[in-house]
Amino acid sequence: MARGESRAVRWTQIAVALVFLALxxxxxxxxxxxxxxxxxLAAYWAAITEPDALxxxxxxxxxxxxxVPVNLVFGVSxxxxxxxxxxxxxxxxxxxxxxxxxxxPVISGMIFVLLFGAHGWLGPWLLEHDITIIFAVPGMVLAxxxxxxPFIARELIPLMQEQGSEEEEAAIVLGxxxxxxxxxxxxxxxxxxxxxxxxxCNARAMGEFxxxxxVSGHIRxxxxxxxxxxxxxxxxxxxxASFAVAxxxxxxxxxxxxxxxxxxxxxxxxxxxxxxxxxxxxxxxA
Amino acid sequence: MSIQVRHLRKAFGGFAxxxxxxxxxxxxxxxxxxxxxxxxxxxxxxxxxGLEPADGGTIHFHGEDATGQPVRxxxxxxxxxxxxxxxxxxxxxxxxxxxxxxxxxxRPSEAEIRETVxxxxxxxxxxxxxxxxxxxxxxxQRQRVALARALAxxxxxxLLDEPFGALDAKVRKELRRWLRRLHEEVHVTSVxxxxxxxxxxxxxxxxxxxxxGRVEQSGTPEEVYERPAxxxxxxxxxxxxxxxxxxxxGRVRIGESELDAPEWAEARDQAGIAYVRxxxxxxxxxxxxxxxxxxLVRHVRTFGPVVRLELDLVDGGRTIEAHLPRSRxxxxxxxxGQRVYVSATHVRVFAGD
Numbered sequence: 133m134a135r136g137e138s139r140a141v142r143w144t145q146i147a148v149a150l151v152f153l154a155l156x157x158x159x160x161x162x163x164x165x166x167x168x169x170x171x172x173l174a175a176y177w178a179a180i181t182e183p184d185a186l187x188x189x190x191x192x193x194x195x196x197x198x199x200v201p202v203n204l205v206f207g208v209s210x211x212x213x214x215x216x217x218x219x220x221x222x223x224x225x226x227x228x229x230x231x232x233x234x235x236x237p238v239i240s241g242m243i244f245v246l247l248f249g250a251h252g253w254l255g256p257w258l259l260e261h262d263i264t265i266i267f268a269v270p271g272m273v274l275a276x277x278x279x280x281x282p283f284i285a286r287e288l289i290p291l292m293q294e295q296g297s298e299e300e301e302a303a304i305v306l307g308x309x310x311x312x313x314x315x316x317x318x319x320x321x322x323x324x325x326x327x328x329x330x331x332x333c334n335a336r337a338m339g340e341f342x343x344x345x346x347v348s349g350h351i352r353x354x355x356x357x358x359x360x361x362x363x364x365x366x367x368x369x370x371x372x373a374s375f376a377v378a379x380x381x382x383x384x385x386x387x388x389x390x391x392x393x394x395x396x397x398x399x400x401x402x403x404x405x406x407x408x409x410x411x412x413x414x415x416x417x418a
Numbered sequence: 419m420s421i422q423v424r425h426l427r428k429a430f431g432g433f434a435x436x437x438x439x440x441x442x443x444x445x446x447x448x449x450x451x452x453x454x455x456x457x458x459x460x461x462x463x464x465x466x467x468g469l470e471p472a473d474g475g476t477i478h479f480h481g482e483d484a485t486g487q488p489v490r491x492x493x494x495x496x497x498x499x500x501x502x503x504x505x506x507x508x509x510x511x512x513x514x515x516x517x518x519x520x521x522x523x524x525r526p527s528e529a530e531i532r533e534t535v536x537x538x539x540x541x542x543x544x545x546x547x548x549x550x551x552x553x554x555x556x557x558x559q560r561q562r563v564a565l566a567r568a569l570a571x572x573x574x575x576x577l578l579d580e581p582f583g584a585l586d587a588k589v590r591k592e593l594r595r596w597l598r599r600l601h602e603e604v605h606v607t608s609v610x611x612x613x614x615x616x617x618x619x620x621x622x623x624x625x626x627x628x629x630x631g632r633v634e635q636s637g638t639p640e641e642v643y644e645r646p647a648x649x650x651x652x653x654x655x656x657x658x659x660x661x662x663x664x665x666x667x668g669r670v671r672i673g674e675s676e677l678d679a680p681e682w683a684e685a686r687d688q689a690g691i692a693y694v695r696x697x698x699x700x701x702x703x704x705x706x707x708x709x710x711x712x713x714l715v716r717h718v719r720t721f722g723p724v725v726r727l728e729l730d731l732v733d734g735g736r737t738i739e740a741h742l743p744r745s746r747x748x749x750x751x752x753x754x755g756q757r758v759y760v761s762a763t764h765v766r767v768f769a770g771d
Contacts, residue, residue: 298498298500298502299502299503299504299505301469301496301498301502302496302498302502302503302504302567303504303515303519304469304489304490305467305468305469305489305490305492305494305495305496305568306490306515306516306519306567306568306570306571307490307493307516307519307520307571308490308515308516308519309490309519312519316504316515316519317504320506321505321506
């Protein structure tokens with residue numbers, strides 16, 4: 133801690149941070165729940181169980197259900213390649229993984245429209261073969277996959293780089309196959325980081341608005357996810373219903389936050405377990 | 419199981435890590451690969467294990483070509499410098515790993531695995547720690563787990579990368595003796611990498627000295643120490659002083675004085691380096707002809723059975739080191755700042771600057 137600073141400076145800093153947090157986080161959060169129940173609990177319940185809302189929830193779950201496993205496989209393979217091997221194009225791959233973070237989600241959505249849309253590059257071909265991607269679920273899955281691609285890989289790469297590949301080498305020398313090495317050595321070592329990445333990826337997949345909005349076409353009951361449904365209700369001046377659905381998403385965010393904190397805590401514990409006990413025992417042994 | 423390495427080459431980018439290395443490890447021997455860092459010894463070890471592909475050359479295990487064989491089929495035991503124990507497994511599971519990953523038909527039963535692992539843990543004196551995690555062990559204990567794990571798969575050859583590198587001096591000495599005894603018990607062909615000459619000379623049956631990707635000399639510890647083949651080996655093994663001079667008709671001239679170098683009778687005024695081991699340095703209060711160098715005593719350290727002196731040569735201003743037995747030192751009655759005359763009981767001269 134900065135001991136040189138006076139008490140006044142310290143308290144001012146803490147106060148500024150608290151006021152900022154209250155204004156940008158606590159207040160909107162409270163408002164969401166307040167507005168959601170503004171017309172009573174019955175209206176709240178009706179808003180979230182209405183067929184369009186349920187359909188949006190189902191679609192959100194479906195998209196997350198596809199996107200998260202896909203990104204799990206992609207993220208783990210990309211992190212494995214990048215951290216355990218040195219190959220030409222390694223840095224390019226690293227940059228590509230970061231691309232979705234750098235590009236605005238709306239632009240990401242536009243890219244897919246330009247590619248697969250009726251007037252896009254592959255549009256005529258898709259039309260010929262009767263495949264619909266844009267303004268349909270496949271496009272939304274693609275857009276969400278793109279936007280959430282970095283989460284798992286980004287979480288794992290530093291972890292795997294830090295752990296090095298000596299344990300994997302040891303496993304292979306002992307006769308393990310590639311799969312045995314991954315399952316018995318690599319996976320247990322990265323499990324907490326992986327879970328953390330999964331939680332973040334899932335949260336973003338469910339909450340994604342920009343990219344999905346561009347490719348969805350906003351067809352009620354068909355291509356609406358929860359975030360899109362919130363917007364539609366809001367634009368129709370159905371504020372209470374809009375906030376009611378938003379509160380569901382907010383609750384999801386809070387659950388995610390709790391899970392994330394729990395995983396972080398578990399991760400830290402396993403790290404200190406590794407680093408903390410060793411020296412003391414070394415002393416006992418000596 | 420013997421190892422034959424022939425004309426091995428390996429480059430990393432433009433850097434030649436191994437440059438035409440050939441090597442024979444007779445079956446059952448314990449061989450040390452000794453050299454300064456960057457000499458290619460670890461690269462050689464990793465290529466023998468199959469962890470690194472070679473750019474050229476061949477490796478045979480007991481006459482059988484293993485050059486292109488994948489690591490997991492080579493049946494080598496490898497002990498990593500930092501042990502590389504599986505951090506999430508107990509000591510027991512670490513040692514059992516190599517048995518558990520065998521394909522089902524050749525996988526031993528749970529009871530057999532248990533027996534083998536406990537036997538090995540007993541061999542490395544760690545029976546009581548079977549349930550511990552690697553993080554709960556000391557460095558020396560981890561090293562022994564790593565060894566037991568490597569031995570569990572009954573390797574044809576055992577390869578150890580700087581096995582004592584990360585340990586403190588006392589544990590190192592203990593483990594060194596222990597490895598020697600273990601090798602006598604298990605008798606598996608073993609190659610270990612070290613940059614510590616004392617370790618190499620004390621533990622191994624045979625020492626291979628490497629420098630800049632090449633083998634400088636290989637032989638028993640006595641051979642390489644008593645009869646170094648190259649200037650590098652002489653300089654690398656033991657404490658030596660070196661003198662730059664000119665060789666001419668069996669004499670080497672250093673400054674104003676001359677020393678005998680009978681093996682260079684044919685040489686005609688060429689550059690040479692004379693090596694004198696610190697314990698081959700003779701000191702006298704008076705000059706003896708022109709075969710001694712004048713020096714001033716700069717520093718005297720008198721602990722232990724050997725007295726170590728630092729001497730400033732008057733001619734050229736270089737500092738050399740001399741080790742004298744305590745009795746001899748006391749007979750000379752030398753003190754700091756005093757003028758002495760330095761000669762050598764044994765000199766080895768190599769051509770070059």
